[in-house]
Every structure is written in C-alpha cells, then in structure tokens.
Amino acid sequence: MSPRASPRDVADRLHSAAIHLLRRVRRTDPQTGVSAAQLSALSVLMGGPRTLGELAAAEQVRPPTMTKLVQELERAGLAARERDAADARVVRVRSTAKGQRVLQRGREMRITELERRLRGLDATELATLERAVGIIERVVRD
Amino acid sequence: MSPRASPRDVADRLHSAAIHLLRRVRRTDPQTGVSAAQLSALSVLMGGPRTLGELAAAEQVRPPTMTKLVQELERAGLAARERDAADARVVRVRSTAKGQRVLQRGREMRITELERRLRGLDATELATLERAVGIIERVVRD
DNA sequence: GACATTCGTTAGGTAGGCTAACTAATATCA
DNA sequence: TGATATTAGTTAGCCTACCTAACGAATGTC
Numbered sequence: 001m002s003p004r005a006s007p008r009d010v011a012d013r014l015h016s017a018a019i020h021l022l023r024r025v026r027r028t029d030p031q032t033g034v035s036a037a038q039l040s041a042l043s044v045l046m047g048g049p050r051t052l053g054e055l056a057a058a059e060q061v062r063p064p065t066m067t068k069l070v071q072e073l074e075r076a077g078l079a080a081r082e083r084d085a086a087d088a089r090v091v092r093v094r095s096t097a098k099g100q101r102v103l104q105r106g107r108e109m110r111i112t113e114l115e116r117r118l119r120g121l122d123a124t125e126l127a128t129l130e131r132a133v134g135i136i137e138r139v140v141r142d
Numbered sequence: 143m144s145p146r147a148s149p150r151d152v153a154d155r156l157h158s159a160a161i162h163l164l165r166r167v168r169r170t171d172p173q174t175g176v177s178a179a180q181l182s183a184l185s186v187l188m189g190g191p192r193t194l195g196e197l198a199a200a201e202q203v204r205p206p207t208m209t210k211l212v213q214e215l216e217r218a219g220l221a222a223r224e225r226d227a228a229d230a231r232v233v234r235v236r237s238t239a240k241g242q243r244v245l246q247r248g249r250e251m252r253i254t255e256l257e258r259r260l261r262g263l264d265a266t267e268l269a270t271l272e273r274a275v276g277i278i279e280r281v282v283r284d
Numbered sequence: 285g286a287c288a289t290t291c292g293t294t295a296g297g298t299a300g301g302c303t304a305a306c307t308a309a310t311a312t313c314a
Numbered sequence: 315t316g317a318t319a320t321t322a323g324t325t326a327g328c329c330t331a332c333c334t335a336a337c338g339a340a341t342g343t344c
Contacts, residue, residue, distance in 0.1 A: 005272040007260035011253045014271065015167060017278040018160040019182070023202055024282050025157060037300060040161055053322060060165050065301055067324060072299080089309045089322045111153045117281045118149035125277050129156060130147045132274030135267050136159040139259045140166050168301090179331065194292065207332055209293060214330090231291045231340050 014136075025114055034078075034106040041069055042078060042095055042103040049094035051084070060140075078102055156278070167252045174248035176220070181252075183211055184220060184237055184245040191236035193226070220244055 034042075037059075044050060044058045056066035070093055073079035078099035084090040095103070118126065168178055176184075179201075186192060186200045198208035212235055215221035220241035226232040237245070260268065 005268060007268065008253065008257045010268060010272050010275065011256040011260050013275045015253055015256055017275050018163045020282045021160045021278060022164065036161060040158060060162055062302065063323060091323065107154060111157050114157060115150050115153040118153050121277065126147060126149065126152055128270060128273050129152050129277055131270050133152065133155045133159045135263065135271055136163055140162045177330065204333065205292060233292065
C-alpha cells in the first residue's frame with residue numbers, strides 16, 4: 001500500500017486531472033452545436049423544472065449569468081420560462097422536448113470519446129470512479 | 143450495492159464533476175491576478191521557451207487567441223517575446239522570473255481552495271479519490 | 285523574379301463569467 | 315395598516331477567452 005495521500009497531494013492531482021480531462025473532451029465540442037454550459041444546464045432541467053435561482057445554484061454560477069444562459073436556451077427553443085403562479089417573483093425554467101433531444105445528442109458527442117476510454121476499465125476501476133464522482137460533487141457543492 | 147454503473151453514466155457524471163470542480167477553484171483566480179489560461183500557458187513555458195505557434199498548439203487554442211494571451215502575460219511582466227534570429231517570422235516566448243514565481247503562487251491558491259474542501263473527507267474517501275485520480279490520468283493520457 | 289506558404293497579428297464577433305444597481309413582489313412588524 | 319426589509323430576477327457594464335476572416339511580412343520554391 002502506498003503511503004496515505006495528503007489532501008494537498010490529492011487536490012493537486014485532481015485539479016490537474018480535471019483540466020486535462022476537459023481539454024480532452026473539449027476537442028469534439030464544435031461538432032455538437034451546443035456549448036458545455038448549455039448542456040450542463042439542460043441536464044439539470046432533465047430532473048424537472050427549476051427556478052432560475054435553483055439552476056444558478058446547481059450550476060454554481062451567479063444569477064445574472066444564469067439569466068443570460070437561459071435566454072440563450074430560450075432563443076434556441078431548448079428551454080422555456082414561466083412565471084410562478086404562487087410567487088410572482090420566481091421564474092420557473094423547464095426544458096422543451098427539443099431541449100431534451102439536443103441534450104441527448106450533444107452529450108453523446110461530447111462524452112463519447114471519454115466513454116470509449118472508460119470501456120477499457122475493469123469493473124472495480126469503474127466502481128472506484130463512480131464513487132469518486134459522488135465525492136467530488138459533494139465536496140464541490142459544499 | 144447500487145446496480146453497476148455503465149461507462150456511459152460514469153463518463154457523463156465525471157465530465158459534469160470536472161466542470162463544476164474547475165468552476166469552483168477558478169474563483170480564487172482573481173486574487174492571484176492571473177487567469178487560468180495564463181497560468182496554464184505559463185506552466186508550458188516552464189519547460190523552456192516556445193514559439194507562439196507551439197504554445198497555441200500545446201494549449202489547444204488558435205494562434206490569435208495565444209497572441210492576445212501572450213500580450214497580456216507580457217504586459218504583466220510574466221513573459222517576454224523575442225524575434226527568432228534565424229527566421230524573422232517566428233516569435234519566441236519565454237517566462238520571466240516573475241512569471242515563474244506567479245505561476246507557483248497562483249497554482250498554490252487554486253490547490254489550497256480545493257484542499258480545504260478535501261479536509262472534510264475521511265481516509266476512505268480520500269483514498270478512493272486518489273485511486274480515481276490515477277485512473278483518470280491514465281485514461282485521459284491515452 | 286513570381287508565386288505559394290508559413291507565422292503571427294489585427295479586426296470583429298460570440299459565449300460565459302462577474303459585480304453593482306435596479307424593479308417588482310413578498311414578508312415582517314411596530 | 316403602512317413602513318421597511320428581504321428576496322428573485324433582470325439590466326448594465328465590464329472582463330476573459332475563445333473563434334474566423336483577412337492581412338502583412340518573411341521565407342521557400344520553381
């Protein structure tokens with residue numbers, strides 16, 4: 001067994017790995033027609049409508065950023081906005097059928113390369129990755 | 143035990159986790175005065191001077207993007223440009239001593255933010271992350 | 285010497301992020 | 315009840331990071 005890794009070592013390597021991973025998948029980006037930020041927001045909406053604030057929190061961006069992003073999605077016909085009946089301040093965002101189709105297709109193109117590489121892993125490694133992803137999401141969400 | 147995750151699911155969530163992780167650590171960048179792109183370019187220059195084209199290729203961006211980036215680095219005194227003696231078309235870029243110091247410090251701030259979050263994990267989780275990072279590095283390296 | 289190629293820059297556009305300041309709606313409480 | 319505070323989202327304005335197209339200057343080729 002290797003000596004126990006310090007949080008600092010893991011942080012350093014995790015950071016580096018994340019950069020390299022994203023650079024890798026980014027290469028196929030232009031072919032998808034949908035940006036990473038849009039895909040990511042759409043995937044949150046797959047779980048059902050969200051208020052703009054919830055979306056911003058889920059995506060870990062500020063509200064004005066999400067306002068713009070949703071405007072883009074709306075213009076592209078991928079999402080729709082509705083005022084809440086009970087509280088007229090809130091804006092409810094939902095993905096359209098088209099949005100769901102595009103998400104499916106765009107996501108596929110984006111991660112196909114990554115997926116192909118993961119196929120070479122054995123079940124144990126895959127399970128480790130899965131657990132790690134859960135930990136990362138939790139740690140980052142905070 | 144949850145049903146075994148498919149490579150596709152893991153790829154999807156891993157991709158998403160990487161996006162969120164980098165968004166998070168990027169927030170400390172403004173305090174360093176150096177952006178992520180600049181840090182990344184600087185780290186390439188640590189390996190010695192590069193032509194602008196080589197830098198662009200290494201960073202997987204187009205030449206005009208790198209032109210601007212290097213102009214910023216130069217303005218900040220972090221890198222220097224020199225015309226090649228043999229071929230007057232090429233521009234050779236090297237990092238300055240200040241650039242190297244700033245790279246070190248900026249990288250540290252990013253890592254520290256992440257590290258702070260990892261401190262909350264127990265030993266098992268940290269070990270899982272460590273193994274996962276190794277797997278990711280191997281998978282992405284190709 | 286004419287032409288093609290290569291390297292880098294300029295010009296102009298898009299997306300994605302931020303803060304500050306605003307409007308509108310709702311909640312609180314004297 | 316009416317004044318005040320809080321909350322949700324938008325607008326305005328700025329920045330960085332990317333892109334393509336078009337260009338100038340230097341070099342290579344025939």
